[in-house]
Amino acid sequence: TRGGAGGDGGSSNSSGGGSSGDLAIPLSKYQDANIDWKQFEGDKINIGAVQHPWVSAIKPAIPVFEELTGIDVVWNILPEQQFRTKRQTDVSTGAGQFDVFFMDQVVNQFRHEGWLQPLDKYFNDSSLYDEGWYKPDDLFEASKWQCHGGGYSDKWTGMPITIEVQTQFYLQDLYDKHGLEVAETWKQFRENAKTIHENESDIVGTAGRGQKGYGMNIYILNTLLRQKGTKLWTDFPNDSGLDSQGVIEAAEWYTSLLQDYGPEGASTQTWSDVQATMQEGRTGHIVADANMFWGGLTNDESSVADTVQIAKVPKPEGGELNPNAFTWQISTSKNAKNSEQAFLFMMWATSQPTDTWMHLESSGVFSVRQSVWENDEYRSKVGEDYAQVSLESLKEAAPDPFDRKYPEWGQRYSEELQRAIAGQKPAEAAMKQAAKVAEDIYSG
Amino acid sequence: MASITIDDVTKRFGDSGNSVVAVDDISLEIKDGEFVVFVGPSGSGKSTLMRTVAGLETQSEGDIYIGDALVNQFGPRARDIAMVFQNYALYPNMTVQENMSFGLKMSTDLSKEEIEEQVTSAAEMMGIGNLLDNKPGELSGGQQQRVALGRAIVRDPNVFLMDEPLSNLDAKLRTTMRTEINRLQNDLDVTTLYVTHDQTEAMTMGDRLVVLNYGELQQVGTPLECFYRPANQFVAGFIGSPSMNFFEGHLEGGTLQADGFDFDLTGQMQSSVENQNEIVLGIRPEDITLHERANVNYEFEAVVDVVEPMGSISYVYLRPRTQESDKTFVVEADGKQPITEGEHINVKIPKEDVHLFDAISGETIHQRKLDSDTEVTLNEPR
Amino acid sequence: MASITIDDVTKRFGDSGNSVVAVDDISLEIKDGEFVVFVGPSGSGKSTLMRTVAGLETQSEGDIYIGDALVNQFGPRARDIAMVFQNYALYPNMTVQENMSFGLKMSTDLSKEEIEEQVTSAAEMMGIGNLLDNKPGELSGGQQQRVALGRAIVRDPNVFLMDEPLSNLDAKLRTTMRTEINRLQNDLDVTTLYVTHDQTEAMTMGDRLVVLNYGELQQVGTPLECFYRPANQFVAGFIGSPSMNFFEGHLEGGTLQADGFDFDLTGQMQSSVENQNEIVLGIRPEDITLHERANVNYEFEAVVDVVEPMGSISYVYLRPRTQESDKTFVVEADGKQPITEGEHINVKIPKEDVHLFDAISGETIHQRKLDSDTEVTLNEPR
């Protein structure tokens, strides 16, 4: 699951002087491109990365890039929360240490502060970019959309490296035992959860993220509310839409699901609790969470590896399937010292040869390229179920729009949702309060 | 108030390997209301024994009873004692007033006013009445010692333990305090153990003296008993100041051949001696007489080494003229008697004042004579 | 070695509002190599004066010179002194050996071996040779005090300051130590200031005595001077043990009318008296004589209150039979003289031994007589 050597550490992996025969990917795959790879030979780029499987998947291929461009790659890998702190310090003080860094929900915040550097300039530089070779259309729409400021920008804010999409997980043996069908609708799902919850002594019906945080409970709820036909910011920045009927229903459903059939203290569960609960076989389902859990649920950490199944997330009766998806993009800042070199790296890393190699030969399971998901070799490697469910979900996926104050109001919105899950207030009141706060934040 | 029984008590410090025996198998019975004075050289175990009685040290062996109760397992609080520590052990963060009240607050139900009254009157009596609000750090050594004493005497315990409570006071104050302690002890009739290095205190304050050396009991008796009837050479030498003079000698047919002179034993002495040959003759400085002019009665001629004038008396340090070593002995002479250093003088050792000791065991062989009156009072406690 | 000049030194403690004057405008010259003994009641400022000389307290007023140098601004280190603290102040974390070596290590360039040798021999001399590896916490009070003393005497400083260095030692050890200190001081010829409460030490050790009371200088002189020629009633009462007896009285035509008896003044006395009327008669306990049988010479009849047997002597506390108050006076009587409590006895006050003091100022009006020999030696330092 976690790949590669933890942490940053040292400089590049280039052992230097190795012949191209030792390289993971033959250089020829890149040399077709009409790009001047060698123009920054001898430079060095500094990558600020999150402790993410992508890093371990790509690391063995880094010598390829170094060989190809003559640019040294230096990693700075941190756990997510620590990374955010570090990234913010770096950009807000103009230090510009990172030439490339992971970018997430704060994309528009950063863009608005003027910290991010749009990439279009480089896309338009013919010595740096060859559209024919890069095949941007192979990238999922959802990830491209997120790389344009999540719909708030018409410029490239970064390039997508990973995408994860929500799926549901369930335990086949329990389904067999209780004669259940895979749920396609919320109602079915709730009933399945009920059956398991009430008939099993040590197993709860379902588990789901309840903890506050903009990547936590609302990441799930946002899917559900979209399925109800509503969306965040029905009228940006005047009407958040959070007090609309659809949102309230979605919130009520999710809240009561967790309260009735979720674990005790569901309101404080993060993805890791949810995952651990499932791994231990203490829950019948995960209602909707990252498809990337698959690895953790089927490896030797898991006690349910041989019975866990993956399926698309349920939807309301008559609603649409559009699961939430999240793309990590990599961006460069205004103050970065080697933005062009950075762009070369981004492009190389997200290019088809590299991405394909990462998924076929390395440990990737999060490709942003449709072609990879359709690749038979890959599908048989990760399993047909996983690939098919992921692919279908990805095609339908609708990521969250991260407006520039999303972190701030999202935090408050998730607090309200957490209160509702904790039973401290009704979902409706919570959502109304959230709506008010969100709108205040923009007006104040 | 209670009797104290110390039964075969031994106290060792340190681990069994290299332990120090501070108190060595001591047994002692102290009657209810008795005033017992402990004396002995520095390091002889007085404080240790006292602290063991207090329950501050646990004896390695033996039992301690207060009244009829075996108190081995009791802490100081249960033993209900008051103690003056040799090192005072005042509470540095409390004022004199608080230091002195503390014990009363802890061990009695007296009201604040009663406590204050008692403390104030005790402090006045000891001349520290105006220092009640001072911290111990602001007091002179003697004032601190008086606080330590005051802290004990305001209480009304089963037992008083006083470890050199007057050592840092001037002579006058010491006299006053001595009287006060005795008065108090008489009034309250509290069993009291008292350590002192002061000969006057040792001789005058206690009903009985307990003499210790190297943790061992040397003699228990009234002060006069210990003075006039020392059980051994150690006690003889320890009690009385200046010390008794000792002359070692070899017995040769009724004559003690000491270094520098011969001394003829009386018949009674000879009969006591039995068959020891190595004998020590002891005589107190105040019993020896010095004579300018030769006289049939004197024993030998001596050279004056040093004269220490002491006011009404002088201490004269002498050496027998024919002595080989340069050991001196002391004579207490009249202060107005003109004696100059280097002078030759005749020394008389009155036969009736002589003690004889076994040179090897130190046991007393022969005690001095006393007139019958004194003889009678010897065993009477003060 | 150096002389010490104390020039109008005053030391106040506390803030100006409620300050305590511990040393009150004292001036004193101490010659190079002199041995000066400080005496005075507890709290009279002896330690404070000594600490001021050491540089541990800064005087509020006045100057201190060591040799010719004004040392007001100097710390103890620059003054090059060695001191025995009244409270020992041993280093708790160091062994006896280390405690005693510390000063040598700090103030000399001696090699390790030399230091060890000196320390060992000093420790042997003081009977703590076998305790060198112990920590102070494992020592008895007297042993601690000897370490404190040893720490000072191993050094070879300009000045020795010793604050009651022998107070917790037994009589025998004290005698030995006294001699050792004197020997050492003679050998090194170090100027020495010595505080003691012990009359014997005060009388025998020093070249001069300095008597303090309430921080004020009372008298400076040789011990015998202070004893026989006290400058005032305080000194007369303070020096000598037991204290001089004082009888207050009213002068009526050459006769002192005291409470309980009359005393006829000699002509010489009368001429000294001038026109004071309120007079105090002082006489030392050892000068009064007691007589069983009536005799022309005795002054008055007295009742025996208490008899304190002290071995060779006894202290007899008496009250003039016709006295109104119950004040007693003390007489030093022969220990073998049979005196019982309650007995009536005749008291003689020899005219030549009498001191007279002004009852109001305390100044001496008339000093006792001395034979001419003693008279001569009074001013000679020991």
Next chain:
Amino acid sequence: MSTPTQTETTDTHSLARLRDLWNDYLPYWFMAPMVLVMMMITFFPGAYDLYLSLIAEPTLNIFEAEFVGLSNFETAFTRGGAFHSFVITVTVVVSALFLESVLGFVLAAFVAGVESSRAKSFYRVLFIIPMAVAPVSLATIGRIMLNSEVGIIPYLINTATPFAAPAFLSDLPLLTVILLDTWNWTPFMFIIFYAGLSSVPDTLVEASRVDGAPLWRRYIHVIIPYMKPVVFVATLIRMIDLFRTFGVVYGLTQGGPGTATQLVSINVYEQMFINNSPGVATAIAVVYLIFVIAIANIVIAKVGFEGVWD
């Protein structure tokens, strides 16, 4: 031998002069490095925070800065929830400080009273260890141990006791935070109190025993007053540290559920690193600094820190 002046003046040896210089100005030499470091770590960050709290957008160029007066402070107390987090923080500080001080002292006293020196050493080492567990480890492992479904602690409560385990993090968040902090930081109090206890002279304890004081009164009247400076300092420092507690609580609850455990430091963190409002973050920090300095001053004035020998 010489008189002191001669020693002083003939000592013209330069090394000796240097040594004198060292000793004569000892307090200055002793203080200087500390003062230097302190200036470095207080003045600039303090000024910087104050500056940030007064401007609209963070900029390092003071001439470009747009000063907005106290508006950041206003935001802090309206939208920023500063007041709420002050209240939460004070609650945590008061209860955790109480628990940790009492427990720390009791443990220190009890361990000091253990006879066997081996057992003593064992306790001494063991009781300090919780402090050495890194905050995020503690929070992460703590979360999983407290997890209602897979956590060992609810499991043990449910199986080994007649009680049903509560959902610690969602139903008792504040209590859980306080208890975990107590587990984590009682060692701090323990170790300082223990060292303080071991410098109380035996003779004082002996004197109080002889004076008839029962155990607890010995502590109240003699031992604690004697070690008052140490007790005071440990408590004050722990209080100040508690006021800025962050790592464990953030890892455990992120201030939730809702804002039930939203400590000031978490609030500052969110304002700074999530909301990207350094102005509001530093405004909270500044108000808070003044608040804590005021508390510290009051405590110092009320309790004082003079030693027993003063």
Next chain:
Amino acid sequence: MAAQDLESTTGSQRLDKDTRETFVKIGRHAVLLLWSFVVLFPLYWLASMSLKPPGEANSLPPDWIFLPTVYNYIQLLQNGDFIAAFANSVIMVGVSVILVLLIGVPAAYVLSRYDIPMERDVLVWILSSRMLPPIAVVIPFFVIFQKLNLFDTRIGMVLMYISINLSLVVWVMKAFFDGIPETLEEAARVDGATRFQGFRKVVLPAAKPGIISVAIISFIFAWIELLFGLVLTSFKAVPVTLYVYSFIGSRSIEWGMLAAASTAMIVPVIIFLIAVNKYLAAGLSFGVVIKE
């Protein structure tokens, strides 16, 4: 009081005392054992997580008995970066503890012994350095570190560690020095020691329990410090704390590795504790040394 009175009182006192004494003893042991359990259980759990084979870390009912595997530790040991950061931390933290004692202890001594103008304000000022949440000061520090070229240097980190511990050292040591009677230094000065020698040879040894306790605390504070290490370093001076968290991934937590690394982080602290343990206990009894 008559003898029989005493007998009866001591008799009853004896009963009282016997029961009370046993009560106190049992109570004390009960409390100590209970707390030992409270302390040990999470630690045991942490260690057992690190020794369990994958998949068993969180299984319930717990595998009380399991075949321990050192797999996680071997992984850790083979992780060159982790080992390097570990060593780096040991060095930086060790040096910082020595330095903070060298800077703080003398200053505390001066604050305890000399009359300092505005002493209270100086002390509060010192204390104020730990009043702001680190979150609020990390950015200013980042700015200075960039300017002074201290960013990502060991010297910079050592400085940071000094700054987080200095106020603690000064305050706690002042309190301990306040508890040491001045007579000891007086004796040293009379013995010919300079003020410095008096401080070093006499006062410092007497303050040993205090010094050791602040050394332990400073060590731990620096050792578990995260935020400054995170923001102020990137490669060369990275402390080990950051590595421990590297096992908390985006979508998975490696429980075994996290537990192993967390356990490994406790080890130097335990070693340090055992090394200084005996000094912590070395209380001094001033009472026998000075009469007061």
